[in-house]
Amino acid sequence: MPNLKAVDVVIVGGGWTGLMMAKELTSRTGLTVTVLERGIPRKTSDYALDMDELDYAVRLRMMQNIAEDTITHRHSMRDPAVPVRQYGSFLPGSGVGGAGEHWNGASWRFLPSLFNMRTHLAERHGAAKLPANLDVQDWGVTYDDLEPHYWRAEQMMGVGGKAGNVNGKIMDGGNPFEGARKSEYPLPPLRNSHLASLFGEGARKLGYHPHPAPAANLSETYKNPDGITRAACGYCGYCERFGCMVGAKAQPSNTLLPVLQRRNKFELRTGCWVRRVVHKDGKATGVQYIDAKGEEMFQPASIVILATFTLSNTRLLYLSKIGTPYDATAGKGTLGKNLTHQVEGSTRVFFDKPLNAFMGTGGLAMRISDFDGDHGLKGDEGLLRMGMIGVLSNGSRPIQTFDAMPRGAAKSNWGSDWKAAALKWRDRNAIIALSGEHLSYKQNFMDLDPTYTDKYGDPLLRFTLDWTDHEHRQSEYAKEIAQKIAPAMGAVLAEPIGGRNRYNVINYQSTHIQGGTVMGASPESSVVNRHQQHWDVQNLWVLGASCIPQNASHNPTLTILATTTWAADALIDRYLKHPGLVA
Amino acid sequence: MKRREFLTIPRQAVGGLLLYTLAGEPFRVSAQQNGDIRVPLRFFTEAEARVITAACERIFPSDATGPGATEAAVVIYIDRQLAGPYGNDKYRYTKGPWVESYPEHGYQAKETPREIYRQGLRDLGDGFAQLPVDAQIQKLTAMEKSRFFQMLRTHTIEGMFADPMHGGNAGLIGWQLIGYPGPVMSYRAEIDKHYGVPYRPKPRSMEQIVGRKPALWEDEKV
Numbered sequence: 001m002p003n004l005k006a007v008d009v010v011i012v013g014g015g016w017t018g019l020m021m022a023k024e025l026t027s028r029t030g031l032t033v034t035v036l037e038r039g040i041p042r043k044t045s046d047y048a049l050d051m052d053e054l055d056y057a058v059r060l061r062m063m064q065n066i067a068e069d070t071i072t073h074r075h076s077m078r079d080p081a082v083p084v085r086q087y088g089s090f091l092p093g094s095g096v097g098g099a100g101e102h103w104n105g106a107s108w109r110f111l112p113s114l115f116n117m118r119t120h121l122a123e124r125h126g127a128a129k130l131p132a133n134l135d136v137q138d139w140g141v142t143y144d145d146l147e148p149h150y151w152r153a154e155q156m157m158g159v160g161g162k163a164g165n166v167n168g169k170i171m172d173g174g175n176p177f178e179g180a181r182k183s184e185y186p187l188p189p190l191r192n193s194h195l196a197s198l199f200g201e202g203a204r205k206l207g208y209h210p211h212p213a214p215a216a217n218l219s220e221t222y223k224n225p226d227g228i229t230r231a232a233c234g235y236c237g238y239c240e241r242f243g244c245m246v247g248a249k250a251q252p253s254n255t256l257l258p259v260l261q262r263r264n265k266f267e268l269r270t271g272c273w274v275r276r277v278v279h280k281d282g283k284a285t286g287v288q289y290i291d292a293k294g295e296e297m298f299q300p301a302s303i304v305i306l307a308t309f310t311l312s313n314t315r316l317l318y319l320s321k322i323g324t325p326y327d328a329t330a331g332k333g334t335l336g337k338n339l340t341h342q343v344e345g346s347t348r349v350f351f352d353k354p355l356n357a358f359m360g361t362g363g364l365a366m367r368i369s370d371f372d373g374d375h376g377l378k379g380d381e382g383l384l385r386m387g388m389i390g391v392l393s394n395g396s397r398p399i400q401t402f403d404a405m406p407r408g409a410a411k412s413n414w415g416s417d418w419k420a421a422a423l424k425w426r427d428r429n430a431i432i433a434l435s436g437e438h439l440s441y442k443q444n445f446m447d448l449d450p451t452y453t454d455k456y457g458d459p460l461l462r463f464t465l466d467w468t469d470h471e472h473r474q475s476e477y478a479k480e481i482a483q484k485i486a487p488a489m490g491a492v493l494a495e496p497i498g499g500r501n502r503y504n505v506i507n508y509q510s511t512h513i514q515g516g517t518v519m520g521a522s523p524e525s526s527v528v529n530r531h532q533q534h535w536d537v538q539n540l541w542v543l544g545a546s547c548i549p550q551n552a553s554h555n556p557t558l559t560i561l562a563t564t565t566w567a568a569d570a571l572i573d574r575y576l577k578h579p580g581l582v583a
Numbered sequence: 584m585k586r587r588e589f590l591t592i593p594r595q596a597v598g599g600l601l602l603y604t605l606a607g608e609p610f611r612v613s614a615q616q617n618g619d620i621r622v623p624l625r626f627f628t629e630a631e632a633r634v635i636t637a638a639c640e641r642i643f644p645s646d647a648t649g650p651g652a653t654e655a656a657v658v659i660y661i662d663r664q665l666a667g668p669y670g671n672d673k674y675r676y677t678k679g680p681w682v683e684s685y686p687e688h689g690y691q692a693k694e695t696p697r698e699i700y701r702q703g704l705r706d707l708g709d710g711f712a713q714l715p716v717d718a719q720i721q722k723l724t725a726m727e728k729s730r731f732f733q734m735l736r737t738h739t740i741e742g743m744f745a746d747p748m749h750g751g752n753a754g755l756i757g758w759q760l761i762g763y764p765g766p767v768m769s770y771r772a773e774i775d776k777h778y779g780v781p782y783r784p785k786p787r788s789m790e791q792i793v794g795r796k797p798a799l800w801e802d803e804k805v
């Protein structure tokens with residue numbers, strides 16, 4: 001195996017977190033930084049011709065090719081696991097920018113209580129009253145620690161929104177239930193779609209507090225603190241699963257890459273599939289990978305940073321034999337635990353007028369947070385936590401939305417009467433959705449599959465994951481609330497979707513898979529410390545949603561950008577000066 | 584080498600296909616002297632294409648509510664997809680062991696889309712296109728649960744509404760049917776207007792917008 005020239009830092013994964021860390025390191029230190037990304041190179045001009053629903057949204061042109069690497073899934077330890085053969089309840093990204101190229105752009109902060117969930121729930125209910133299988137924990141970092149980092153990420157991306165709480169002062173039109181912000185958003189909210197305005201009016205009539213989602217799809221032309229200028233969003237509706245052809249949606253390729261390309265100590269290598277973190281005597285010495293030509297390489301480095309998203313972060317640590325694998329039966333070990341997704345609960349609403357729903361953008365949503373976290377819970381709902389409820393106008397494209405219709409509107413799902421019903425209800429329906437917190441449980445975790453392998457013969461990651469009664473109850477409660485909002489927003493019909501089903505790997509939900517290398521206050525409960533530094537291998541750092549111990553109702557990207565600069569501060573200001581565990 | 588097969592479609596049957604051809608450069612079709620269109624097939628034989636055309640027409644019929652799968656040339660779309668990497672499962676995890684599992688785990692069998700279609704065609708029978716409409720519907724109804732039928736149904740919707748660069752949605756007939764404008768760079772001036780009233784800009788394809796035929800992913804990777 002050829003030994004390459006040693007670098008100071010090797011970052012594995014060229015998505016949001018990897019490139020964000022690279023930008024911090026190359027801006028603030030003189031270290032040589034190499035990013036290894038297994039996918040292809042990307043730039044904004046690649047997206048000039050991507051407004052093609054079939055190739056991008058249906059065939060998933062931008063995602064990790066599932067033929068090469070996937071996961072296996074089982075509902076419980078008693079079941080055999082089978083591979084996820086086609087996508088999928090989530091869509092891992094690939095290529096420079098990672099999933100950050102084809103994300104929606106919703107850019108929320110998490111609620112303060114999410115960061116100290118164990119303490120918060122114990123105070124609220126009494127530790128003894130919490131379910132025995134509940135595995136939520138405190139992150140070791142608080143909302144207040146992260147507030148300045150949230151602000152950095154919001155400025156970098158140009159997030160538009162309406163603050164609901166500035167230094168404790170509740171602001172009209174914003175989310176009054178959010179954690180206190182130090183300042184208003186960098187940009188105003190996006191313009192409203194018809195659907196968003198209907199939901200806002202309906203929710204307000206019922207006494208709720210509708211607010212626009214904060215969005216990284218620029219509401220106005222914007223120049224960020226790095227001097228990068230981007231155009232305002234055109235509401236073209238080709239956001240989610242597509243790259244933005246005008247650069248209005250913040251993507252690593254149009255915010256971080258332009259800065260990094262000016263740094264001469266930075267190198268980005270694509271087509272490099274990392275298989276192992278190599279380590280000796282408790283210290284990482286570099287990474288082993290297969291390059292674009294198919295050759296096995298060793299890249300020596302003084303510091304190794306994993307930024308490969310939840311799935312690869314967890315799998316690489318397993319494959320490299322770093323840390324203590326989680327043993328669900330004994331309740332011991334940490335690597336792989338706290339696997340969570342997000343909880344859904346959807347109601348389809350129908351209108352007698354068209355919505356022109358083909359217009360929109362990934363972050364254009366109207367939500368209520370009156371039931372988010374647990375501040376809206378009285379105690380008789382049978383719930384510990386809930387989530388946000390709202391509508392999304394991210395551009396309805398014809399293939400994937402064609403035949404939404406009320407139940408019983410057609411005899412079957414093909415033929416003349418089906419076609420007539422589909423045409424009748426087209427553009428006259430929408431979803432009121434729950435984006436619910438997913439608590440972590442002892443029985444939901446990741447480890448290596450004993451049978452199935454990836455294209456290089458390495459074991460696949462195995463999910464053991466199912467919904468519990470709590471998640472079903474969250475969905476049902478959201479549907480009860482949606483039944484009230486629907487008539488208030490002018491809907492003629494509202495139908496709840498789905499029931500008490502088991503976890504389904506086929507229907508897309510969100511790509512907010514989290515856990516596996518969680519952060520925390522002690523090596524007994526976490527894989528990395530509060531700065532995302534590995535407890536055992538201290539020159540190894542892990543970034544992204546794999547470090548999140550329980551799932552928020554909010555989309556995670558803004559938070560993982562904030563935790564990345566939080567980690568960068570610890571690494572640069574403290575670790576580099578005094579190598580060793582950063583307290 | 585395999586003999587090249589063509590699907591000959593009368594000009595009247597494919598309203599849009601010919602229109603589209605006249606509007607831009609010839610789009611994989613060539614009008615014959617007698618006005619018929621001969622489309623070179625990449626996967627189906629001509630006989631198979633006729634069976635698929637008939638089956639798609641039952642799924643998405645041309646009727647009082649507007650044009651259907653035949654006018655949109657859905658069969659050409661399916662032909663292209665099956666001939667490309669998708670047809671051969673290049674984007675599906677295909678390592679064994681192959682085991683059956685719960686519905687929540689989705690399709691777990693080994694057969695590729697190409698194999699599923701060839702079996703489906705056998706099940707429909709050579710004479711399917713010549714059967715009376717009622718008999719066709721009966722036959723398809725009996726197959727409703729099969730993987731083949733579910734694929735055919737999904738592919739029919741795709742062929743109706745995908746950009747015409749993929750072979751279907753001829754003459755943008757699918758988009759005209761539902762009032763979908765196709766790819767439009769900006770609705771910045773429109774997004775917060777037209778509340779409650781239909782806003783239906785005239786559809787344009789990607790090729791019409793950029794002035795050249797976009798590279799197809801399915802072609803790139805064959």
Ligand SMILES: Cc1cc2nc3c(=O)[nH]c(=O)nc-3n(C[C@H](O)[C@H](O)[C@H](O)COP(=O)(O)OP(=O)(O)OC[C@H]3O[C@@H](n4cnc5c(N)ncnc54)[C@H](O)[C@@H]3O)c2cc1C
Pocket residue numbers: 012013014015016017018036037038039091092093094095096097098099100101102103104105106107108240241272273274275307308309310312362510511512543544545555556557558560
């Ligand atoms: C369709 C979609 C919509 C989304 N919408 C939103 C949204 O609205 N709001 C929000 O907050 N979040 C959203 N997300 C999630 C968001 O994209 C992710 O949170 C974010 O991109 C994660 O950043 P990351 O750097 O951790 O990982 P990624 O962006 O996934 O990057 C990881 C990179 O690592 C590479 N990699 C993986 N394994 C290896 C290996 N072994 N060797 C080398 N490289 C490797 C991958 O190729 C990838 O490029 C969405 C995601 C998807 C897919």
Ligand code: SF4
Pocket residue numbers: 217218232233234235236237238239243244245246247248249360361362
């Ligand atoms: S909707 Fe806006 S941000 Fe999204 S792709 Fe279109 S222009 Fe870009």
